[in-house]
Amino acid sequence: MALPPSTANWHWKNKNVSRWGSEWFERELVTISVKGDNESEVVSVTKVTEVDGDVELGQRKSKLITIYDCKIVLTWTGTASDGTEVNGSLTIPEVSHEVTLDRLSDYTYHWSLSTSTSPTVEALFQLAKSRLPAALEAKFAEFPVAIIDTHGKDLTVSIEPSRVGTPISGTASAPAPASSSSPAPVQPKKTDPKKINTKVVTVEATFQAPADDLFTLLTDEKRIPIWTRAPAQSTPQVGSGYSLFGGGVKGKYISLTPSREIVQTWLLQSPTWPEGHIATLTTTLEQSSDSTKITFSLDGVPSGIEDEIKRNIEGYYIHGFNSIGYVRLIPSEPINTSSSQPRPVKRSKIPSKDTSSTSYVPAVAIAALVLVGLRALESDVLLGFGVEDEVRASPHVQAIEECKEKDINIKCISSDRFLSTLEPNIWKVNVQMASKPFEPSEWYSLQRALHTPAHVSSLAFDHAGHLSAGSDDGSLRVYDLNSFKVIRAIRGLGEEISSLVCLKRLGSELPDVWLASGRRIMKFRMDSPKIIQIADDALLVVDVSSPDQENDELNEIALNANKTHIGFTLDSGAVGIVELATKAVSKMKSKHESICGCIRFIPDRPRELVSGGYDTALLHYDYHEGKILSTHSFFSLLLSAEVVGDVTLSPPFVVSIAISSTGIIAAGTADGRLLIGCGGYKAPKGKESGGKKRSRKWDGLNVEEEIITKVAEGPLVALAFEDSGNLTVSTLLGVMTRYQIVYDHNEGSVSLDKIWQQETQSVKKVNALIVDEKRIAVGGLTAEGKGIIEIWGKKP
Incomplete structure (x- = not known):
């Protein structure tokens, strides 16, 4: 089921195409042949005998990224000048994105000769070594293009013809032909539709809600977006059309029986759904004394994708209701236990924190x-x-x-x-x-929504409480949060401002701003007499990527506690440092195996930082010594990630990091998991207590003092600590939650309690969230694809 096109292409997706990649090399490399100066000398690739490695296509920020690393073994044959047939083999240990596109290293070739040597045989062998590599490398350069051309459509949702979906009249099976003033246009020859074998998919759930309420949620145009988080069109009348999920699902109503049944045609906009194929969805509502059973029965699902469609109905319809507070009831099932098993625990009041009486059983x-x-x-x-x-x-x-x-x-x-x-x-x-039934506290309320011409991509507060907002068109705006007016701006940088840091300037109410834009880190003085600055006004510009890595872009920057160094992350997986005094750029020798998207310095250790990447890893560096001190990996969770066909939806990539003033680390993944690591906790001065002695080193990635829990169904794109114990989290689609972290460092116990939750109102895709002692600012884009910032103020 398709997300709204304005947000779908920002979803984290991976498709494994290793088998296709092997077949491509086996098919394409045997077409290679080279000749010597003597036309009778010819060398050709005869067979690819081994392709070992992984080939994947990933999507991030609407960009398709090839990820591959393969070892290739092939055989070759040739004809020497005297007519002798010469045979050999060739091993290329690394054919990868880094070598082919990034040029981080050269190809390595290991040659072997099977034919007995002679002067003419040796001459042909040297011809193979000198001319075959260039032909192979030209073919390797075609591989990433072929991956995207063949598989890109499976990950990317088209934004045409409309960002928000359009109302439907009549049938939803095909668009009406465009009118034309030219006489009698030639009509394409009609072809008989291909017969499709279909199945019926049924999904049931019971909610603690009246049937008429659920009926209205499914049909009322004003209420549908509440649970779909996307624009909708719906006129609940027989024969009228509807459009859900920003145009992802379309159809028309066949019959409606209020509070009891909805029958409608159903057409899905998805690469796996046959074009123009229409199914019929029958939704029945059976109300009992305290709940309503809802049954979705979809007749006409193409054979082979039943599991995918069932998961999507559960994920988008059932979990959509869950996400807005509708309680799903789990039916009770008998459990057979033998007499040797323990009896159920008696119900009792919650005891004190003393857990010494906890019992251990099989x-x-x-x-x-x-x-x-x-x-x-x-x-x-x-x-x-x-x-x-x-x-x-x-x-x-x-x-x-x-x-x-x-x-x-x-x-x-x-x-x-x-x-x-x-x-x-x-x-x-x-x-x-x-x-612990969750009763949300009324901590924050929406104060203001600030609309911007372009998507908001980054946010930062400064020392005086101003808000700086970077956008994907290379512009930055500084807002006075008393008047909510723009007081300074930067324009025309040409590339997205993916991250920014505000640094206090002595004697000024406005800060210096360090920002990441494309491959450059730039510094601007915001108390400049110029209200609107451009790139030429930057006090400093540092290009942090290598000249041969044209596609390598900055993702996030961070400032250390001493304000002496800025850390940065790159699409190539590299982590680097800019020394502000000298403007010198250095990169860590060890890097992430895939995109590195987030970085934070450890507050009381200005030369130590933690980065997170799409290789599912957290890396803890000492940049002064240039080495990794500790690591953490979510790789085990990747093995159990949801796979539709051969596409991995929202794998456990690390997409956000926050570290509290006391050294507690939080990390969010693309599959909605939250890690809280307390091994690096350091009590504030004056609050130290006896008991367990803390290590002098930061040990925040210690698996013995952490919890990992799934808190959402989608990416946790932003994390921010207000203080050492309160963490605010936002999902990609705008569910903001505040957790209280309670850590007993003497006992090594951690608890995570949800104390506030609210959904953004206009922000439908979140790119950034920040907090201070007074407010929360969250930015991204609306359902229509416009830029938006919401300011949520703390209630007295």
């Missing part, structure tokens, strides 16, 4: 106990348990998923945390669970 019994206990839980119930064994715990996964459905807090109580190993269905569990 893992499979715990799974059953949890499922039974969940169905008996009330708002004041505690269910405590622990598991020391490593187990194949699909029942555990089911239990924990039910915890998530019921919004039950999962809390670690020792170093045996809730942990995934390299095998995704192996879990080590030692958790304390307590039901």
Whole structure:
């Protein structure tokens, strides 16, 4: 099911095309042949015997990125000047994006000769070594283009003909032909539609809501965008058309029975859905005394994509209702337990923090106990348990998923945390669970929405409380948040301002701004007499990429606590430093294997920083020594990421990082997981306590003092600490949540409590979020593709 085109192409996607890549090399390389000065000397590639490695196509910020690294082994044959047939083999250990496009290194060739040597044979061997590489490299250069041409359409949603979808009249199966003043235009020859084998897909759910409310959510044009997060057109009358998800789903109403049934045609805009093919969706509502069962029955789903469509209905319809607060009820199922298993825990009031009475029982019994206990839980119930064994715990996964459905807090109580190993269905569990119904506090309210001509891509507060906002058209605006007026601006930089940092200038209410734009880090003095500055007004321009890496662009910059160095990240995966005193640029020797998108300095360690990348890794550097101090990887989660066909949707790429003043690190992934690492915690001065002695080094990536939990269904694109214990998180589609982190460093226990949540009102795709002691600012774009900033003020 398609997201609105204005946001869909910003979604993190990967498609594995390794098999196709192998076939491409096997097919294309055997077409290569070279000749010597003597026309009788010819060398040709005869067969590709091995292609070992991975080939993927990724999408980021509407850009398609080829990711491949292959070892190729081939055989070659030739004819010497005396007519002798010469045979050999060739191994190319690395054919990769970095070599082909970035030119980070040269190709390496390992040659072997099978034919007995002679002067003419040796001459042909030298001909192969001198001329075959150039022909191979020319062919290798075609490979990334072929990947995008063949598979790009599977990841990119077309923005034509409209960004927001258009109303439909009559049938939705095909657009009407354009009118023309020329007489009798030639009509294309009609072809009989190809017969498609179809299936029926059925999805059911029960919600604690009246049927008439659900009926209205599904048909009212004003209420549909609340749960779809996208523009919609709907006139609930027989024969009228509708359009959902920004044009991703279209059709017309066949029949409507209020509060009971909706029958409608259903056409999906997706590469996997046959063009013009129309299915029929029947939605039935069965209301009982305290809930309503809703059943989606889609008749006409092309065979082979039933699982994909079922997941999409669950994800976009069912979870859409969940996302706006509708409670889904889980039907109770009997659980058979043997007499040797423990009896269900009695319900009791939540005890004190003393967990010494927590009991330990076998893992499979715990799974059953949890499922039974969940169905008996009330708002004041505690269910405590622990598991020391490593187990194949699909029942555990089911239990924990039910915890998530019921919004039950999962809390670690020792170093045996809730942990995934390299095998995704192996879990080590030692958790304390307590039901805590979420009642959002009215902490913040929307103060102002600021509209901009271009998408907002970066935000920063300065020391005087002004807001700086960078845009994807290379412009920057500085807002006075008392009048909400633009007081300074920069224009015409030509490339997106992907990140910015404000630095206080002594004696001035306006800051110096360091910003990342394309390949350049630029410094501007915002108290300049010029109200609007251009690139030539920059005090300093530093190009941080290599001359041979034309496509390498900056993603994020950060300033260390001493304000002496700026760190930066690049699409190539590199992490680097600019020394502000000398303007010298240096890069770390070790880098991420894919795009590096985020970076933060550790507050009380000005020469240490942490970066996150699309290789699912967090890297902790000491830039002074130029080495990695510690690492963390979400790679195990990649093995269990959702795959539709061979496309990985929202893998666990690291897309956001925040580090508190006390050294607690938070990291967000593209699949909605949140890591809280407390191993680097340092108590504020005057609040140190006895007990567990802290290490002198920052150990924030220590797996024994962290929690990883899934808090959203999509990317966590922005994280920000207001203070050491309050973390604000935003998803790609604008769900803002504040968590309180409670860490007992003596016991090594961590808890994560949700204390506030709100959805952005006009921002439909979030690019940036920042907080200070008074407000939250969140920026991105509207459903119509316009730039927008929302200012949320803290209530007294």
